[in-house]
Amino acid sequence: MNVRLNSSLLACLLVCTVAAADDALRARNDAIIVRAIERMPGYDYSQDKHVLDAINRHLSRSVGSADYVALAKRFRPEDMPERLAEIISSGLNDSVKVEAADVLCGVEGGPQLLAEMLECEPVDPAAQDPSLEDLPAQHRAAQVAGLLGNLGNETARELLGKVVRDETQPFKVRSRAISGLAKNGQGQNLILQLARSGNLVPDTRLLAGGLLARSNNEKIRQRAAELLPQPQLKDQKPLAPIDELAAMRGDITNGQMLFRGVATCANCHLVDKFGKEVGPDLSEIGSKLSREAMYTSILDPSAGISHNYENYVVLTDSGQVITGVKVSETPTEVVIRTAEAIDRRIPQAEIEEIKKSEKSIMPENLHHTFDQKGLVDIVEYMASLTKK
Ligand code: HEC
Numbered sequence: 165m166n167v168r169l170n171s172s173l174l175a176c177l178l179v180c181t182v183a184a185a186d187d188a189l190r191a192r193n194d195a196i197i198v199r200a201i202e203r204m205p206g207y208d209y210s211q212d213k214h215v216l217d218a219i220n221r222h223l224s225r226s227v228g229s230a231d232y233v234a235l236a237k238r239f240r241p242e243d244m245p246e247r248l249a250e251i252i253s254s255g256l257n258d259s260v261k262v263e264a265a266d267v268l269c270g271v272e273g274g275p276q277l278l279a280e281m282l283e284c285e286p287v288d289p290a291a292q293d294p295s296l297e298d299l300p301a302q303h304r305a306a307q308v309a310g311l312l313g314n315l316g317n318e319t320a321r322e323l324l325g326k327v328v329r330d331e332t333q334p335f336k337v338r339s340r341a342i343s344g345l346a347k348n349g350q351g352q353n354l355i356l357q358l359a360r361s362g363n364l365v366p367d368t369r370l371l372a373g374g375l376l377a378r379s380n381n382e383k384i385r386q387r388a389a390e391l392l393p394q395p396q397l398k399d400q401k402p403l404a405p406i407d408e409l410a411a412m413r414g415d416i417t418n419g420q421m422l423f424r425g426v427a428t429c430a431n432c433h434l435v436d437k438f439g440k441e442v443g444p445d446l447s448e449i450g451s452k453l454s455r456e457a458m459y460t461s462i463l464d465p466s467a468g469i470s471h472n473y474e475n476y477v478v479l480t481d482s483g484q485v486i487t488g489v490k491v492s493e494t495p496t497e498v499v500i501r502t503a504e505a506i507d508r509r510i511p512q513a514e515i516e517e518i519k520k521s522e523k524s525i526m527p528e529n530l531h532h533t534f535d536q537k538g539l540v541d542i543v544e545y546m547a548s549l550t551k552k
Contacts, residue, residue: 191225194218202238230260237267245273249281252311253304265311269319278323281308282341286332305337313344313351321345325354331365335457335468342368343407346375352384359391367460367468370395374405395463398532403539406463410455412540419538419545426533427542431505432526435549440505442489443473443526450550458543465526475521476500480514489525503527 197218201209209215223241226232228250236244248271251264268274282305285298309327312320327333327341345351355372358364364372373392379385397403404412423429430439433446453461460467469475478486478500488502498515500508503525531539 190221194222194225198222198235228254230256233260233264233267240271245271245277248274249277252281252308258311262311262314265308265320266315266317269315269317275319275323278308278312278319279326281305282312282323282327282337284334284337287334302334302336305333306340309337309340309344313340313347316348316351321351321354324351325358328355328365328368329358329363335367335460336454338365338368339371339454339456342372343375346372346379349379349381349384352376352379352381352388356384356387356391365468366466367457367464369467370460370464371406371456374407377405395529395531397535401535403463403531403536406456406459409459409536409540409543414537414540414542414544416541416545416548419541419543422534422538422542423545427530427538428527428533429530429542432503442501442503442505444470446546447549448551450547453546455543455547458546459539461526462539462542463531465524465528465530466522469524473525475523475525477519477521478510478515479517480510481516482514486510487521487525 197215201207201215201219209219219239220241223232223235223239226235227247232247233251236248241247245268248264248268252261252268254261265278268278284301284305287298309324312324324341324345328338328345330338342355345355352375355364355376359369359372369392373388373394376384376388376392377394379388394405395403403409423435424438429446432442433439433444434441435446449458473489475487476490478484478498480486486500486502486508488500488508491499491501491507493499494512496512498510498512498518500510502508534542
């Protein structure tokens with residue numbers, strides 16, 4: 165019994181080893197055939213079933229690996245767009261992914277697949293939290309935008325241009341697309357064109373202007389200075405562009421001191437119940453906004469006003485002008501919260517005119533109350549305010 169069991173085990177092992185050896189041998193042969201074909205650029209192998217099978221086996225063995233991209237480029241298998249898309253979303257290194265994106269731009273159906281990978285659920289500007297379900301999609305889209313930014317071909321430019329015009333897409337993705345476009349002259353010109361025609365979503369104007377200010381083309385630098393001016397510190401001292409600011413690290417304690425003190429942020433924002441509530445509660449802002457977005461909120465507050473906090477200007481029949489965030493509205497009265505966090509109840513009957521302001525109630529040039537280091541410290545403080 166024992167002997168029989170052992171011998172059948174052995175037989176099984178033998179068969180398996182032979183099969184494995186067979187597979188390894190076949191893989192080696194396939195690789196040799198593929199390499200030979202690669203060295204014969206003009207050779208039409210499409211009629212040779214033996215060769216075709218070898219190529220297909222070799223391709224399917226390399227799916228998901230760096231080798232696949234070069235092989236797919238040469239042999240153009242039918243399912244190559246999907247397989248390349250998988251590589252782009254994989255954990256392979258960026259050089260391989262950029263190459264895969266480059267090939268994908270040039271195959272039928274490729275740009276469509278890239279467009280799908282770039283697209284996220286529309287974001288609701290009024291939402292306090294970004295939808296958690298969509299975070300992986302946002303992360304992937306931002307990554308794809310970053311990869312396309314390295315290509316500089318027309319397809320990549322078109323795809324990125326579409327993203328930066330679409331205000332329903334998250335800031336994280338649009339800002340990566342801007343950075344990508346800004347990497348070459350044609351992309352820079354596209355950004356200028358969008359800025360001039362008013363098609364650049366306002367919250368990326370600062371980032372775009374800062375990137376174009378470093379173009380090696382003097383004309384582009386000049387046009388950017390006109391169309392996308394950069395903020396300055398008080399006394400016209402230069403301020404680093406926001407992509408550079410976002411890479412800096414600051415001092416949380418000093419940031420908190422400024423936030424509660426001279427910078428006046430706490431006059432309008434609550435953090436862990438400290439402060440006043442004119443604008444959104446910032447207790448978890450570090451989980452919600454990237455550093456780029458925080459710098460944009462401070463330096464260009466009117467660029468992306470969220471629907472819940474639109475600023476209104478009310479003119480009463482007695483000639484009073486009251487400005488602030490609309491807290492509530494009923495058929496009989498409107499409640500406006502002013503910048504000093506005072507609620508003004510205004511009877512509808514006394515309202516001569518009420519209109520929405522283009523400007524945020526959050527003051528411009530708040531950054532004139534501190535220097536660049538202070539700004540970096542405040543953002544460091546906000547970045548530390550994450551979900552408990
Ligand atoms: C006069 C009131 C006021 C002051 C002062 C103020 N803010 Fe704001 N802030 C607002 C309002 C209102 C909003 C929301 C509407 C908008 O975006 O304009 C806002 C939005 C923000 C946002 C975006 C929040 C989000 O969820 O997207 C950040 C970040 C922010 N402020 C930071 C600051 C910092 C930092 C300071 C101090 C340097 C500051 N604020 C000073 C009123 C103010």
